[in-house]
Amino acid sequence: MERACVALISGGLDSALAAKLMLEQRLEVQGLFLSMSWGCCEKAKAQACAQQLGIPLMVLSVGDAYLDVLRAPKYGYGSGMNPCVDCRIYMFRIAKRYMEEVGAGFVVTGEVLGQRPMSQMRRPLDLIEAESGLEGLLLRPLSAQLLEPTLPELLGIVDRERLLNLAGRSRQEQFALAKAGGITEHSTPAGGCLLTDEHFAKKAKDLFANEEHPTTKDMELLTIGRHFRVAAHTKIIIGRNELENLMLEGHAQEGYTCLRPKFAGPAALVAGACAEEAKSLAVSLILRHTKEEKRPGGALSFWVNGSPWTTERQRRDVSQPASDAIKL
Ligand code: SF4
Structure with missing residues (x-):
């Protein structure tokens, strides 16, 4: 297996810390930002974050096919119109394809066990890994010591002892790590996905109820x-x-x-x-x-x-x- 990984960079702190843990183990890191053109994530923050880490960043759009996921998510919605489990499966499938294209060995994310009720509890984490086709190849460095070892850990490419055991919704340890590691370029946890916003969700639901084939342009207009x-x-x-x-x-x-x-x-x-x-x-x-x-x-x-x-x-x-x- 290659000593190279694809790290999903969202612009938030957790994904930046996860990528940094890989860099500290002298792994080659290729950043990947998946953009929702209606502004769900912060592209500028992701770019600034990648620059601060000193890693290249590929920006890819989730595309119109994401709207099929949004219309009828297999695992349902969260509090708004956020299909978090399906959304991650969709994104991780893209990450897998990109990993194969660039010849990397595995994918890294900033997910933390128990941080989000819908998609980051143990069962959904396992489900997302299996359905995205990344079994054994999806490393979550911030919670890795609480999860099953991944292939790069088993092969000794990644030193499990130097990974973390974070869990839960508190961000205190992440803030301390960011301070110690000099990571300043990240968005605030209060920002977030528009699909979880009740007003945006109401407009999105109306769009899907009235249009058979909405486009990303229609989604952009909702903002x-x-x-x-x-x-x-x-x-x-x-x-x-x-x-x-x-x-x-x-x-x-x-x-x-x-x-x-x-x-x-x-x-x-x-x-x-x-x-x-x-x-x-x-x-x-x-x-x-x-x-x-x-x-x-x-x-x-x-x-x-x-x-x-x-x-x-x-x-x-x-x-x-x-x-x-x-x-x-
Ligand atoms: S919060 Fe939004 S971007 Fe994040 S997984 Fe859920 S739907 Fe996807």
Whole structure:
């Protein structure tokens, strides 16, 4: 077996410590960051962390196939829409393929026994190892002394005595190790996966309930603006600030229609079919989120996907603002 491993780097402290334990044993470490483009992990932190450790980092996207896992996870969801067991199996399968591609001998993660109820208890750890096809090749250095020895330990490539026996949710020992090892580039434990966030989960569940084949782009949009469901395949997103307005404008491609008012007001992106009704609802929602609503009637001018468009203010724009739109 090669004295080289692939270390999954998330940007958090635990994965950085796990990789450092390998470096201390003079193993070659190739970092791997698996990116969810809707911002579940912190790519910039992972890059800074790899740089501080002095290891190369490959960034790979989980891709649209991950959405099948999200739609129907074999092992269910956690508190939000987080399919943690299936998510890890999916990611570790990618790590296995990458390990084989770069000729490394095993995969290293920062998992800690008992730290997370869904995916880091002993049974799910074993299950994840087996289903990802990494049996004997998945080393969790922070808890290794509490787990069955892996192949690199049995072969003497990794010295088990120099691995750790951490367990549970306390992070005190990790903080002490980080301080002693000079590891400063990592995200705070309070950050985390958007899929566990109840508001994000609500929007994600709505997306999967209304779209047969959502894309990673649809998931990315869940991180921007206020979302309103107006029909089975149509949603309106209202920007909350200028940056979001610009981001919504950037999504004005096929299947998406962006209304940008020529008066002071937020951008609205219609995701899905944009018939007159949806456009009219978008106008209502824009008016609901601007002081313009309080002005007397008259024509309203917009850019619609970059082309000028003018409409008369409708009665319901003021009296029943967007009552057909469900806030997500
Ligand atoms: S918290 Fe999010 S990224 Fe982490 S395993 Fe669960 S679903 Fe995957």
